[in-house]
Amino acid sequence: MNKFVFNDYFHEPKGKIAKRMIFKSDNVIAFILNIAKGEMLPGHTHLETTLLLQVMEGSAKVITDGNETPLQVGELMQIDGQESMQVINIGEDVLRLFVTISPMGTEAFAKDANV
Numbered sequence: 001m002n003k004f005v006f007n008d009y010f011h012e013p014k015g016k017i018a019k020r021m022i023f024k025s026d027n028v029i030a031f032i033l034n035i036a037k038g039e040m041l042p043g044h045t046h047l048e049t050t051l052l053l054q055v056m057e058g059s060a061k062v063i064t065d066g067n068e069t070p071l072q073v074g075e076l077m078q079i080d081g082q083e084s085m086q087v088i089n090i091g092e093d094v095l096r097l098f099v100t101i102s103p104m105g106t107e108a109f110a111k112d113a114n115v
């Protein structure tokens with residue numbers, strides 16, 4: 001059993017995005033994406049995985065395979081890894097997303113990052 005506090009992973013991005021890992025195993029990774037005001041996570045795919053995105057703070061527009069979906073605090077979105085996805089911060093503050101990817105996929109997904 002592990003207990004995590006989301007606020008410990010909330011960071012002000014020094015650039016566009018600050019990714020902070022919460023948990024990693026062979027089956028799943030969990031992290032917080034902190035996306036600065038007016039910035040975006042560029043379009044990409046996650047191969048043979050399933051992603052869950054939950055907005056913790058802020059407002060997002062998620063584009064999957066060309067379809068736009070607004071996402072607000074408390075909403076959860078499931079995305080198949082083969083779908084091309086892009087996340088845009090459309091709010092007035094930092095967008096904070098709780099993200100899980102299962103199975104983990106490549107090791108490159110399982111690291112803190114600053115972009």
